[in-house]
Each structure stands twice: as structure tokens, then as C-alpha cells.
Amino acid sequence: MKKKLVSMLMATVMTASLAACGETPAPAGNTPAQTENGGTATAASDVKVGVILVGDENEGYTYAHIDGIKKAAANVGISEDNILWKYSVPEDESCYEAAVDLVDQGCKAVFSNSYGHQSFMQQAAGEYADVQFVAMTGDTAAMSGLSNFSNAFTSVYESRYVSGVVAGMKVAELVDNGALTDANYDADGNVLIGYVGAYPYAEVVSGYTAFFLGVQSVYQNVSMEVTYTNSWFDIAAEGEAANALMADGCVIIGQHADSTGAPAAIQAANAQGKPVYSVGYNVDMLNVAPDAALTSATNNWSVYYTDAFTALVNGEKIPTDWAKGYSADAVAITALGSAAAEGTQAKVDETIAAIKDGSLHVFSTDSFTVGGAKIDSHKVDMNGDFDNEDEEDKEAIWDGYFHESELRAAPSFDLRIDGIKELTAE
Amino acid sequence: MTEEKKTATTELEENEAPAVHEPKPLKEPIVRIVKREDMKFAQRIAVRLTGIVLALLVSAIVIYAITKYNPITVYETMISGAFGTRTRIWSTVKEMLMLTCIAVGLAPAFRMRFWNIGAEGQVLVGGIVTAGCMIYLKDLPSPVLFAVMFCASMLAGALWAFLPALFKAKWNTNETLFTLMMNYVAIQLTSFAVAKWENPFGSNTVGVINQNTRAGWFPTVLGTQYFLNVVLVLLLTVFMFVYLRYTKHGYEIAVVGESENTARYAGINVGAVIIRTLLLSGAVCGLAGCIAVSGASHTISTSTAGGRGFTAIIVAWLAKFNTFTMLLISLLLAFLDSGAGEIASKCKLNDYASQMIIGIILFFILGSEFFINYRLIFRKSGKEAA
Numbered sequence: 001m002k003k004k005l006v007s008m009l010m011a012t013v014m015t016a017s018l019a020a021c022g023e024t025p026a027p028a029g030n031t032p033a034q035t036e037n038g039g040t041a042t043a044a045s046d047v048k049v050g051v052i053l054v055g056d057e058n059e060g061y062t063y064a065h066i067d068g069i070k071k072a073a074a075n076v077g078i079s080e081d082n083i084l085w086k087y088s089v090p091e092d093e094s095c096y097e098a099a100v101d102l103v104d105q106g107c108k109a110v111f112s113n114s115y116g117h118q119s120f121m122q123q124a125a126g127e128y129a130d131v132q133f134v135a136m137t138g139d140t141a142a143m144s145g146l147s148n149f150s151n152a153f154t155s156v157y158e159s160r161y162v163s164g165v166v167a168g169m170k171v172a173e174l175v176d177n178g179a180l181t182d183a184n185y186d187a188d189g190n191v192l193i194g195y196v197g198a199y200p201y202a203e204v205v206s207g208y209t210a211f212f213l214g215v216q217s218v219y220q221n222v223s224m225e226v227t228y229t230n231s232w233f234d235i236a237a238e239g240e241a242a243n244a245l246m247a248d249g250c251v252i253i254g255q256h257a258d259s260t261g262a263p264a265a266i267q268a269a270n271a272q273g274k275p276v277y278s279v280g281y282n283v284d285m286l287n288v289a290p291d292a293a294l295t296s297a298t299n300n301w302s303v304y305y306t307d308a309f310t311a312l313v314n315g316e317k318i319p320t321d322w323a324k325g326y327s328a329d330a331v332a333i334t335a336l337g338s339a340a341a342e343g344t345q346a347k348v349d350e351t352i353a354a355i356k357d358g359s360l361h362v363f364s365t366d367s368f369t370v371g372g373a374k375i376d377s378h379k380v381d382m383n384g385d386f387d388n389e390d391e392e393d394k395e396a397i398w399d400g401y402f403h404e405s406e407l408r409a410a411p412s413f414d415l416r417i418d419g420i421k422e423l424t425a426e
Numbered sequence: 427m428t429e430e431k432k433t434a435t436t437e438l439e440e441n442e443a444p445a446v447h448e449p450k451p452l453k454e455p456i457v458r459i460v461k462r463e464d465m466k467f468a469q470r471i472a473v474r475l476t477g478i479v480l481a482l483l484v485s486a487i488v489i490y491a492i493t494k495y496n497p498i499t500v501y502e503t504m505i506s507g508a509f510g511t512r513t514r515i516w517s518t519v520k521e522m523l524m525l526t527c528i529a530v531g532l533a534p535a536f537r538m539r540f541w542n543i544g545a546e547g548q549v550l551v552g553g554i555v556t557a558g559c560m561i562y563l564k565d566l567p568s569p570v571l572f573a574v575m576f577c578a579s580m581l582a583g584a585l586w587a588f589l590p591a592l593f594k595a596k597w598n599t600n601e602t603l604f605t606l607m608m609n610y611v612a613i614q615l616t617s618f619a620v621a622k623w624e625n626p627f628g629s630n631t632v633g634v635i636n637q638n639t640r641a642g643w644f645p646t647v648l649g650t651q652y653f654l655n656v657v658l659v660l661l662l663t664v665f666m667f668v669y670l671r672y673t674k675h676g677y678e679i680a681v682v683g684e685s686e687n688t689a690r691y692a693g694i695n696v697g698a699v700i701i702r703t704l705l706l707s708g709a710v711c712g713l714a715g716c717i718a719v720s721g722a723s724h725t726i727s728t729s730t731a732g733g734r735g736f737t738a739i740i741v742a743w744l745a746k747f748n749t750f751t752m753l754l755i756s757l758l759l760a761f762l763d764s765g766a767g768e769i770a771s772k773c774k775l776n777d778y779a780s781q782m783i784i785g786i787i788l789f790f791i792l793g794s795e796f797f798i799n800y801r802l803i804f805r806k807s808g809k810e811a812a
Contacts, residue, residue: 086771091631092730093723097517104511119625119633119725199630230630 044077044313047109048084050102052095052121054114056087059233060282061258065113065136068301075302076309091116099124103131109312111136111305114232115203115410118151125149132318134308137203139410141320143382150318151409152304155325157210158355159297160254161362163279163333164214165351166295166344167193167252170277171219173341174251179275183249190223190419193252194245196238196262197228200422204228206404206411207256210362211279211297212420215252217367218347224420225250235261242266246276252294254279263289277339284334293337303330323405326355363402368417378402380412454805462801470798477794481787488782495773500783507768508761518757518764520652520722523659525756526749527717528738530659530666531710533747534703535587536739537670539683540594542704544605545711546735547612548586550728552579552715554612554619557726560635560642560719561623571642575716583712584705586612591704595697609735616728623726632725644721655721662710667749679703711735740788744795762787 051069055062066085073083084105086098095117102110103124109132112121118138125133125146134150135141141151171191174180186192193215197204212224225245229237238261242253246269253276255262266278267289278289280296308318324330336344354360365375379393396403396412404413416422465473486497508518528545535542555578563571590604625633636642647653670676678699682689686696718730737759745751766780 084771088770090729092725092727094729096634097513100513101511101517104513116631116633119631119637123634123637123724 044309045079045082047078047309047313048082048105048107049073049078049309049312050084050086050099050105050107050110052086052089052098052102052110052112052117054089054091054112054117055233055258059258060260061232062087062113064282064299065301068299068303068305069111071302072305072309075306076313078309078313089117091120093120095120096123099133100128103128107131109134109308109318111308113137122146122149132312134318137410139408139412142408147317150320150322152308152319152322153405153409153411154299154301154304154330155323155405156297156299156331157206157362157404157411157413158325159299159331159333160207160210161214161217161355162348162351163254163295163297164211164216165218165347166214166333166336166340167211167254167277167279168215168218168222169341169344169347170294170339171215171222171252174275175219180251184251184275185249186223188223190221191219192248192250193222193224193254194242194248194250195224195226196241196245196253196255196257197226198232198257199230200228202414203411204256205416206413208254208420209368209413209415209417211254212417213362213367214351216419217351222419225423226420227423229257231257233258235259235264238262239265242278243269246274251275252277252279255281258282260285260288263293267292280334286335286337290337291339294340295336296334298332298334300330300332303328321409323409325405326352361401363404363413365397365400365402368415368419370415370417372418375415378415380407382407456805458803458805460801460803462799465798473798474791474794477790477797478787481790484790485783485786488786489779492779493773500769500773503769503772504761504765507766507772508764510768514764516650516652518760520655521760521763522753522756523652523655524714524718524722524734525738525741525759526752527659527662527714528711528734529741529745529752529756530662530749531583531707531714532738532742533666533707533749533752534670534676534679535707536742537676537683537747538679538700538703540591540700540704540707541602542587542590542605542707543602543739544586544590544608544708544735545714545738546731546733547605547609548583548708548711549715549718549731549735550609550612550616551582551586552712553719553726553730554616554715555579555582555712556642556716556719557619557623557632557635560724564636564639564641568641568645572720575642575720576713579712579716580709581712583715584709587704587708587711588701591701595700613728616726616730620727631727634724635726636724642720643724644717652721655717658713658717658721662713663749663753666710670747670749675699675702740792744791758791 053062053065057063057066069083070080073080084102084107086102089095089098091114095112099110099112099121110121110124111134112118113136115137118135118140121133121135122140122144125148129148132148132150134152136151137153138151141149171193175191180191184192195208195211197208208224208226215222225248227241227245229241231237234257238255238257238259242262242265245253246266253262253266258281263278263280263285266276269276270292276292277294278285278292279294282298283296285293285296303324304322307322311318333348351360369375376397377395378397380396382393394407396407402413405411482501489495489497489500507514509515528549531548532542532545556575559571559575559578563574566574586608587605590601590608593599593604594601620630620632623632624630644651644654670679678689678694681692681694682696682699689696689699715730719726723730741752741755741759744755762784766784769780769783
């Protein structure tokens with residue numbers, strides 16, 4: 001037995017040393033050159049960037065990130081060989097391991113693209129002070145006390161609002177044409193619309209509220225049902241959720257989940273002659289729902305990644321909380337489907353122009369009520385204890401609107417407004 | 427996939443000796459499969475090496491056919507993915523220890539021919555309890571907290587194995603189904619715990635527990651956070667080896683495994699042995715859950731066990747219940763896993779492509795076990811005329 005143990009140890013050691021020969025180790029003193037006044041620039045082509053993705057190119061949300069990163073790298077001059085990818089990393093300790101592995105390979109910055117990666121990214125950030133870590137869609141960077149840890153998110157609520165406008169135009173058209181039946185109205189005579197959400201927290205709440213307000217800006221008398229799938233990507237569950245909503249009589253189904261499950265189900269119902277239409281997310285849904293897709297709200301991630309890579313190459317800190325929308329063309333909606341109502345494009349252009357020039361605020365307190373009353377004060381959690389009752393927590397409503405994504409990058413609008421019913425909230 | 431393989435092995439094992447020694451049949455089949463126990467150590471190694479070489483060849487063909495990549499580059503990538511840097515070596519070692527720990531836990535049950543398919547669940551409940559301790563008892567002094575975590579996780583795992591054992595001992599229920607179903611209960615419990623402890627609310631993840639205080643985390647010793655993992659698993663490995671081979675309990679387990687009737691005839695209380703052995707088996711798996719949470723992930727989710735409870739069954743079987751061999755087999759599986767991940771990342775191959783390579787390699791390894799245990803006898807061509 002002793003002999004066996006020894007030979008086993010030998011084998012392990014041999015394999016390990018063999019592997020060590022196989023790869024040139026990264027130089028030990030690989031700290032970034034920094035000076036007192038903000039750091040020095042590195043040649044862009046030498047900068048290595050690590051990316052941790054929750055899915056791969058087959059999944060719309062992640063595909064949008066990959067696309068944005070590649071474009072940004074080309075803009076800034078980072079060679080594609082110096083971008084190291086980790087695909088399909090689950091939201092658990094594998095993320096920490098992936099991050100550390102990327103640091104080992106010489107990455108100067110590591111990006112992760114899903115909310116659940118955040119605490120593992122923060123753990124890695126605490127251990128590798130000379131590497132910058134960005135948890136996209138996260139919300140704890142500002143109060144983490146770490147100077148090398150950041151969050152970023154687009155102001156996607158703006159494009160959701162615009163996609164809501166597209167949906168609103170369609171609702172108005174359906175009503176005018178008399179295409180709806182009694183089943184499509186609730187007891188109070190409002191047209192029913194639906195929304196397939198992933199998880200019941202601020203990011204999703206902010207998104208569906210913006211969508212709803214967009215619809216209401218065109219057609220006031222609507223009410224919306226929201227179901228949650230408790231997954232970011234679940235084709236079957238999203239399809240089922242859409243079917244359930246359509247069975248309730250909903251005529252437009254929006255979504256904040258990453259698959260094509262809902263649009264495909266809606267296309268099937270539409271093909272049977274039901275007046276149902278889809279508003280997607282991340283990617284153009286026209287190829288899965290050619291007759292039912294109106295448009296999709298999307299992010300143009302290359303805008304953010306270009307900002308971040310530029311800072312990195314210049315030896316500066318990546319912005320701690322980055323959030324930009326239409327003002328920087330960081331969000332958009334995809335081309336309108338043939339089902340979109342007449343005059344939609346003009347209305348869309350008008351809305352986008354109003355958002356850009358600041359005359360339209362998505363979360364204007366004049367446009368919604370909570371419990372029947374207008375809201376004039378709502379605090380946002382700023383210290384990460386997920387309530388909004390502490391001193392650090394800040395007031396987000398002033399000048400007559402809720403300042404979404406201004407106090408921190410991640411969406412923070414979590415009021416449940418009148419007219420929206422969460423069907424599966426726990 | 428894991429389970430299928432397992433069942434296949436089980437059947438082989440059960441079809442043992444008696445059936446094959448038929449007195450001259452009228453017409454001989456073209457191939458007969460005969461159990462063999464005479465293969466020499468060197469021969470066994472040779473068969474296994476041949477298996478691995480064949481596996482590498484076949485996957486090389488598949489890799490080239492699908493991706494046009496040079497297979498050698500792909501294999502190099504695998505090795506560097508598993509052992510290329512210090513972090514990667516530790517990550518592979520950590521995975522190896524996890525698999526070994528669970529397989530060590532399974533060993534006494536399997537040795538007794540009690541098909542404990544419930545390791546996944548036993549690991550999970552151990553993990554839940556550990557996470558609970560880390561969350562609610564974080565203010566306890568470290569040594570006390572660790573003692574509580576170890577005991578609680580072992581108790582939880584033992585309880586999860588005790589239920590099927592009790593039913594088997596008292597009413598001879600089918601333990602395969604019972605332990606399997608206990609997994610689903612444990613998975614639901616885990617989802618419940620995640621929903622209860624989720625941070626932030628609605629995100630459906632627990633996140634890193636005690637991120638700032640590191641309360642209940644295995645301490646970093648000698649520059650590695652996995653030091654305690656190594657120590658604990660190696661201790662368990664030695665303990666289980668001795669327990670199974672040199673103690674009265676171990677002997678009783680072996681006898682019950684060979685034949686319950688013989689055991690009864692020898693005056694062994696079969697029911698008591700079953701329950702005692704499963705308590706031990708479950709406790710070790712529960713402790714594996716504690717190591718997974720406190721010593722590696724610092725969080726809890728259904729991926730805390732992540733199918734390792736099933737993979738460990740392969741490990742236990744291939745190792746023939748020799749706990750030291752388990753270390754080697756686990757190392758192989760951990761290597762394949764880390765290596766496959768790196769292929770996906772470096773060669774821009776999809777995950778699934780690298781999983782195929784793992785599948786091919788495992789297929790050949792399991793196949794070589796077949797040729798070690800059985801001999802194929804072909805009908806002699808001369809006899810064909812008769």
C-alpha cells in the first residue's frame with residue numbers, strides 16, 4: 001500500500017511539473033505602471049481583457065455583449081487575441097474561479113455580464129488590487145470600498161419606454177379596428193397587456209414599469225399582468241408564461257427574459273388568428289415571430305465597452321457607476337415589424353427626440369400613481385442592505401420625476417404602480 | 427449519463443459467475459463472455475493504457491472532423507487548462523478532493539451492495555446546514571463555529587441516508603429509488619433555502635456569505651485556501667481505507683454485501699449493519715457538503731452538489747472501493763472537466779463539443795474495465811462445420 005501511495009504522489013507531481021513546462025508563466029512583477037497623476041497609458045494592443053459571460057453566443061443577452069465588446073475593442077485598438085472569454089459561467093463560485101484564472105493570464109480588467117456574478121467578482125476584486133473588475137448590471141460597487149470594482153448598466157428603461165410606445169400604437173390600432181373581443185378587456189374596460197419577467201426585483205420592475213408607461217403615453221386605458229419565470233433564460237417557461245398571459249386575454253406581451261420562448265409562442269397564437277403581438281428584448285425577434293413581433297428593446301453595449309476600454313488603455317479608473325441611454329446611443333429599439341401600426345416610426349422618432357432633449361422623463365410622477373396617490377418621495381437603497389430606510393439611502397424624486405440610474409448604475413425603480421398586477425410574485 | 431453508466435456496471439457485476447459455466451452446449455455462440463479474475467497487475471495497466479490511447483485517438487478524429495483543429499493543440503490546451511497555473515492546479519485539486527470525498531462516503535454503502543444513489547442530496551443538505559450556520563452563527567468564535575458546522579452537516583447527511591436505510595432494514599424497500607427520490611427533496615429544500623436567504627431579495631442567489639468577515643470560511647494556510655480541504659479529505663480517505671479493510675465493521679459490511687443469508691448465519695445483525703453503514707456513508711457525504719460550502723464556494727445553490735453526487739458513483743465503482751484509487755480517478759475526472767472548460771474558452775469551441783470529448787474518454791475507460799473483468803471467447807472456426 002505504501003508503495004502505491006508513493007507512486008501515486010509521484011504521478012501527481014510529474015503531471016504538475018510537466019504542465020508547468022508546457023506554459024510560459026506570466027512575469028511575476030506584472031503590476032500596471034502607475035503614476036501619481038492618474039496613471040500612464042499602455043499600448044492598446046498589449047492590454048488583456050477578460051470577459052465572464054453567463055451564456056454564449058446562442059443567447060441573445062450574451063450575444064449582445066460579445067458583439068459590443070468586439071466592436072469596442074476594434075474602436076480602441078485592443079487586439080481580439082487579447083480578449084479572453086469564459087462562456088456559460090454559472091452565477092456561483094465558478095465565477096470567482098474564472099475571474100482569478102483570467103487575472104493569472106494577465107488580464108488588466110475583468111468584466112462579468114450577469115447580476116448574480118457580482119458578489120464573486122467583488123471577492124476577486126478584494127484580492128487583486130491591481131486589476132479592475134466590472135460587474136455589469138450590479139449595484140454594490142460604490143459602497144464596496146474597493147477602488148478597483150465598478151458597475152455599469154445602460155439606461156435600458158428608456159428604450160423599454162419607446163418599445164412601449166410602439167406597443168401603445170398597436171393597441172390603439174386594434175381598438176380602432178374593432179379587432180378586440182370582451183376577453184381582451186378587464187372588468188374596468190382597460191385593454192389587457194402582459195409581461196414575462198425573470199425575477200421580481202428592481203431591474204425587472206423598472207423595465208416593465210417603463211414599458212407600461214410607454215404604452216399608456218399613447219393609449220391610457222390599459223392594465224398589465226406580469227408573470228415571473230425565475231430564470232434569465234428558459235425557453236419553455238417563457239413560452240408557457242406567454243401562453244398563460246394570452247389565455248388571460250393579453251394582446252401585447254413584453255418581456256424581460258432572454259430567450260425567444262415568448263415571441264415563438266405568440267407567433268403560434270397569432271398564426272391562429274388571435275390578435276396578439278410581441279415586444280422582445282436584446283435581439284430582433286422578427287425571425288422567430290415574423291408576423292407577431294413589433295420591435296425589441298436593445299442595448300448597444302459597444303458604447304459602454306468603448307468608454308471602459310479607453311479608460312483602461314489610458315491607465316485610468318473605469319467609471320464606478322456608468323449608466324447612459326439615448327443621449328449616448330447606448331440603447332435602441334430594433335427595426336419595426338410589419339405588424340406595427342401606421343405612423344409608429346414618426347411617433348418613435350418624436351419620443352426619442354423628447355428623451356434626448358430632456359423634455360420627456362420616463363418616470364415622471366405625473367404619469368403614475370401608487371395606491372391611488374401621486375408619489376413625491378422615494379428613497380433608493382445606497383448601502384446595499386436592500387431596504388431604503390438608512391441615512392445613506394438617497395431621495396430619488398426631485399423636479400417632478402424619479403431619477404432612474406442616476407444615483408447608481410443599476411436600475412432602482414421598485415415601486416409597484418397602479419394598473420400593473422404581478423401574478424406570480426411571492 | 428452518469429446514472430446509465432452506473433447501472434450498466436451494476437448489471438455486469440450482478441451477472442456474475444454461475445451462468446457461464448455451461449457444459450458443452452449444442453451449438454456454441456460466436457462470442458461468449460466469461461468472467462475472469464486472473465488478470466495480472468501489469469496486464470490491467472496495459473489494458474487501461476490501451477483504452478486511454480484509443481480514446482485519445484478517437485476523440486482526435488472527432489475533433490478534427492468537427493472543428494479542423496489540430497488535436498494535439500486541443501490536448502495541450504486541456505492540460506494547460508487543468509494544470510497551467512497555480513490557480514488552475516488548485517482548482518483542479520479542489521474538484522478532485524470534492525469527488526474523492528463523496529466517493530469515499532459512498533464506498534461503505536456500495537461495498538455492502540446498498541445502492542446509495544442519494545449522495546447528491548446528502549451533500550446538499552450538508553451544504554444547506556453549513557450555509558445556515560455561517561449565516562446565523564457568524565458571531566461564534568471560529569473553532570466553535572467550525573465544530574458546529576462539521577457536526578451539523580454530518581448529522582444532516584446521516585439523517586438523509588438514515589431514512590432509506592431504516593426502510594431497507596425494516597421492510598426491505600428498494601434503496602435505489604428511495605435514495606434517488608431523497609435527492610429531489612434535497613434539491614427542493616435547497617431552492618427553498620436560496621429563496622429564504624437570497625441576497626438581494628428577488629435575485630434568486632445567496633451570493634458570497636460573510637464576504638467581509640469571512641466567518642465560517644476555511645482559513646488560508648500555507649498560502650492556499652484549500653489547505654483544510656486537503657487535510658480533511660486525506661484523513662477521510664485513510665480512515666475509510668482502514669475501516670473497510672481492517673476492522674470488524676468493515677468485515678461485516680463485506681459479508682452483508684456478499685450474501686445477507688450468510689451474514690445472518692454468521693450471527694450478524696443485518697439490519698443494524700445496514701443502518702450503521704448508511705449513517706456513516708451519509709455523514710461523510712454531508713461533510714462533503716460542508717467542505718463544498720465552507721471550503722470552496724462560500725455560497726449555497728443547487729449547483730453546490732452540481733451532479734458530483736452522481737459522478738462520484740463512477741469514481742467509487744472504477745476504484746473498486748479502494749479509497750486511494752479514488753483519488754486517482756477523481757483527479758482524472760477533475761482534469762477532464764477543467765480541461766474541457768479551457769478548450770471551450772481557448773479554441774472558441776462550444777461547451778458541448780468539449781463535453782463530447784469527455785464522453786468519449788469516459789466510454790473507453792469504462793470499456794477497458796469490461797475487458798479486465800471479462801474474457802471474450804470466440805467460437806473456433808474448426809468447430810463450425812460440426
